[in-house]
Amino acid sequence: MKPRTGRGSTLTVREQVHQALSVLGGPAAPKLISAVHEAFFTGPVLPRRMASLRRDEERSFTAGPYQRPYYICAALTAERLAPGRGLLAVSTWPLERRIVGPLGPRTDFLTAAVHVAQQVKRIVSCGEEPSEPAWQLLRRYASNIPGATGPRDRERPEPGRVRRAALAELAVHEAADRADRDRAAGRAREQLTESQRLFGMVVK
Amino acid sequence: MTTGQEQESGSAGRLAAVRGAAAPQGFSARKIAALLDNPECGRRKLLDAAGVDKRVLADRVGYPSLFGQSPFAIARAAAFAEIVRRDGFAELIRLLRDTLNFSLAEAGVADLADPAIAAAATADGLSAQEARHRETVALLRDAALGTQPIAVFGSPVLALSIGGVPAYLEPDAIVHREGGRFTVVGIKAFPVIDGQAPAASLTAAVKQQAVYQIALRRNLADALGDDADSVADEVVLVCPENYSNRPIAVIHNAKQQADAIALLLDRLGGVDRLVADLPAAADFDLSDDGAGAARRSPGELATALESVGARYLPTCRANCDLAGFCRGEAERAGSPALLGPDVRDALPGIMSIDDALTLINDETDPSPDQAEAVAHLRRAARLRRESLSRTEGVA
């Protein structure tokens, strides 16, 4: 495929990632970030360009903490408080939102579904046509959430319905997931340095 | 597994010496399944157990392996696996709900490929695989006891002793229902078209999952005491549906394959004996001496290879890097195996094609135990001669 990265965009990679993560509202892997950016902004972000982002951000933070309004940081695994594999997050989010316990991948997926559906709905209600990548992204969520589509709207899921279905499943997981997050976040606040809270604990 | 492990480390030590200074090649379920395609081949068994890189070895002895996987097939398999794994295994969770009746709440995921697991454990002096295995067993145990709500274990690491040699195996996923059973899941890029998977691919995939099933049963038994019921006989294969990228689940009962493999694994012992029978000077050291010169010459490697008996089958060419070497050896010996197992089976007790021909042509007398088979062969040869000459006469 021809690289079309940043076509027409004057933003830096970190800004593009920030845009996409802000839509999703939770930690995400580079490929998903790229898909979201393509769906709602200006084309995909090459995952390769995100590879060193977390490390660069950590270096910048260590050199002078909180010099920037936000940092692209890590999600922390609930068990070890280590950086979650390949996941990117935003430093201004509450720590709990960046914790990934056993149910974290599922609840993050459902939360993202809610936000993506809202974003599509917003575009439609402005009288505009969402891009094909946006529909594709919405389909990706809709097809894996029970009750999010009917037989007639597989190609173009109804955003309101996707949102309701995602919220309904989220309610099932909420208590257990919240408990994991709260517990791990408490431990992180007790045990980790400020930098580790953002970028995770790494055993060397 | 304590006493077993101590014994194993003895033979593992000797096997390491056979491999020499080169880095070991791990066992994989595919390798085990392939090993079981030809369980009587001592050569393959020994080399795999010792972790010798057969591809490099084949190259060094002058029979480069012709295997290869197309970059397109590799890319397609990786892309499909990524679709199944992304979004916290969302596609797999949908399939589990549809086909294995998982409840909405059963959506917890553990990623056992997380490098933090290995990083944390290397501090304890474990290898990455040992660390991931330890974590896998701990999490499986928690799931079995109901203390951790995990439904999907991604990239777990299981341990299995192969002929006395410990091996680590990595299934694509294991899934678990609360209060229920564990099921092995394989992610495969061959398509299921109108409900039908290509037979050969399906068989190979099920066999591979059956190897994981056995390892999982044994690991759980070690961790929890005997509870054979905790692992389902069925395996789940996740494949693309028809000509699309959408994953579909195929459930297949693997009991028959698992039973056969377990039986063969128990009989597979004997690596010890193979090592013991190896001449003192023979090894398969593929490393160099640090100055760029190989420690073993091609001739030395070939001699070492010849000192371990092989059982060549033409189908080895589809699944063993060394097949070219073994074929060459069979050619020099004029072995009936060259003509395939059917011909070999038609020549019981006859060691070479030349012997078979002289017996059939009445130039030598059969031994008593060959007599019956040779009489049948001679009748066949007579009928063939007669039928061919009859038509020549007509024409």
Next chain:
Amino acid sequence: MSTLQAIARLQAYESGYAQPITTVRHAHIADRPMVFIPLQLAGQAAAPLAAMLGENRRRPQMLIVERPRIRRYRFKFAADLAAVLLPYFESFTEQSFGDEPPADAPQIVVPNQGAIAFTAHLGRSTRFRRIGVPNSRSAAADARAAAIAGVAPGVPVVGQWLTWLADRARLPGSSVLLAATDLLRAHWATGQSGYEDGQLAALHAWIDPPRGLTGAEAAHRTADPILFPPAGPGTDPGFDERELAPALEACEAAHGDPAAEQAARKALEDALRSQLEPVWDQVWGAVALLRGLEPAAHTVKRWEADRRAFAEFDTRVRAGGLPQPRRDSAVSSGRRLGQYERELDRFEAQRAYDDPLVMAEYRLAGEAFAGVVEEAEPDRLIGEGRSRKLRPLISVRTSDELWAEPGDRFHNAANPRQSATVVRIESVPGAAVLVTVELTGGMGRGRKAAKGTVPQPGDAVCFTSLALEGVPGAAFPEPHETPWTHGGPPAGHAPTEADAEEDWD
């Protein structure tokens, strides 16, 4: 494999050349066959990459898919294929009159079973498509399809034909879609293993080596995938890595720049031609080898059935018939299986009656015996008055090992309507037996046998327990009579929207 074939393999190994395992050809080779060699992109069931095809060995036509991962290009391949195949099929229907089968029928020859499976996949992935309009009714899919500009008219039709060919290829004895490897293996034994015979290049080399080489030497050379690319549909992984991947990447990169596109396309075509041309020669070589063999007596009848089947299906397609369903109903799959089994029995029997070398297999198994007539009682009559019947006796001296006892029924291989009931079996000197049989039928209507219908002393004869007309299989109910235990009468299959819209990623 039988012991006879094992002997043939041993002899092939010894001599260095393939050995015949039949005395005649048991497949029909048409006057105007078309050779079709499809290639697919590794790792995907129905992603066409290229094809070489045509009726003229000197003028192969080549189709390529420069962007095989994009569905529009796959449909274009299907349309290109239709543009070659449909006129070929039509050229046979023009000769059809009334109830008579057409004088000839199409015959497609592919390299191997993999190509037959690929033909089925191609048929399956195209026959449900709707033409002229984007393949969907929803706006989103239409948007996706907008660039496709509809599927060309020939696509679903060629899909039906490809499906028909692949289905019929499973019918034993049919010759409308043949695999070169199957044809060669059915007629020659090589000095290598059956597994290796699956590679067309090696198999062909054993049978017809280039001048100056033995078959064994020529086959040995084919181990090099650069000189002898695999016969498809999968391409050589080394070729994929070294040549195909860069060539396809160049096509992607050139997209949008017509001059660059053309150059990249040309480079891809050259690379693919290097893989197809050797196979093209081997398949035509196989056709020529088979053509050189005397056809077996029953091939004419079997080809007539193929011609009728072709005409029938052609009528159905012309009438705008529905595409074949995705899956057979319980009854039609049972019916089909039963038909295949009957056809297999019939085909096996016909082969044996047509070919002494095939009959030899049955002789070795004790299901047939051949020998020379020692005594004959040609005018023997039994019974009284009106029920007096002609029942000649003959005694045959055979050294075959016979598994029979008095009362067993055999058939005269040279006169299939004549049956022979064993009366007695006596040992005679010289490791032989004398079998006395009573003959019934196949001797004309009179009290005396028609001339030449009763074997005379000194005649060479062969009798077999194998019946030429197989036992009829279990009767399957007509579709509308399907019992409720099997789901009741099947609903007529009509392709759905989902069929037409199916992804082809």
